[in-house]
Amino acid sequence: MRYGGNTASVIVEVHGEAPILFDLGTGLRLLGETLPISPFSASALVTHIHWDHVQGLPFFPQIHVPGNKLDIYGPAQADGTLADVFGGLMKPPYFPIHFSQLQGDVRFIDVMSDEMAIGNAKVLVRPVPHVGPTVGYRLDWDGRSVAYISDHQAPCTAGDNPQPTTQIDEGVLELCDGVDLMIHDAQYTPTEFAQKSYWGHCTIDYALSIAKRAGVKTFAMFHHDPGHSDAQMDQLVEDAKCKGRAIGIPEVIGTYEGLVVDL
Ligand SMILES: [Zn+2]
Ligand SMILES: [Zn+2]
Structure with a gap:
């Protein structure tokens, strides 16, 4: 009740610059409600793709707005690039749409x-x-x-x-x-x-x-x-x-x- 039940979602903010997110856990939905909805541009640094670090992405309000941008950095996996593995998570029947059908522009960049x-x-x-x-x-x-x-x-x-x-x-x-x-x-x-x-x-x-x-x-x-x-x-x-x-x-x-x- 006090420490919270949402999973990893952190934001780093510096005045006058686009924010940087750490991980995309379930806390991201609530965090998104505290941020400007549009125009919005940010980068997300994802540690890995276990559920508790990525499940918030589909529910981040900003990615459903045309013109908004989110660059997602993270490690490639044995099964493919970061874009490949996110594409396997965010698609029917797990979620109504594939990430490529989002209104906002979401890009994936492999890092290690x-x-x-x-x-x-x-x-x-x-x-x-x-x-x-x-x-x-x-x-x-x-x-x-x-x-x-x-x-x-x-x-x-x-x-x-x-x-x-x-x-x-x-x-x-x-x-x-x-x-x-x-x-x-x-x-x-x-x-x-x-x-x-x-x-x-x-x-x-x-x-x-x-x-x-x-x-x-x-x-x-x-x-x-x-x-x-x-x-x-x-x-x-x-x-x-x-x-x-x-x-x-x-x-x-x-x-x-x-x-x-x-x-
Ligand atoms: Zn983990
Ligand atoms: Zn974890």
Whole structure:
């Protein structure tokens, strides 16, 4: 009720520039209602095409208006390009129309390990360990930096009771190096991780270890487990804040639906 039930959908805004979206989860419909309907032009940086990261696209009001533009960046999959796999998701019988029949102009651009510019934003893309081809993003824009790593599989020990290890992928460290804000997977407790160690996610402790190693200023806990209640979330966030203080991370935030972070 308080943290929210929608899936990954984040917007980065800089005054006077077209917005950049991170992922297209179910939160996108509600987000779209807060944005100008037309004219509208934006870019979306999609980490991967699991349902919880793409299901909001058909319900984003802006793509149903002629003249509007949305450029969607993301990793190609084993089954084809980003456009191919989105075309397999957004078509009858799953949705009344194929994305090519939309009123707005939606384009797909494959990325994996790239450095590029979107407007005045510098964008770094690196592969991130998860289940299936997945990337993370770093934006440097107007003197501020944000890393977005929503789904991240922590390396774990082998055996019947796998435990997360502290190894960190070099690409992930590159994305997070000294950022003002790191939006990162914080799905599991150690007990949950032991049961779901191959589900593509990590513990809050692992995310804290990345924030520490990378010298992150603010760690925003993201991609909460859908089974956690508000009361459990309050406790997990409080624990993470304490641990963060103890290891010298300036700020830890438990993200919730509608949260605005001013950089
Ligand atoms: Zn995923
Ligand atoms: Zn996910």
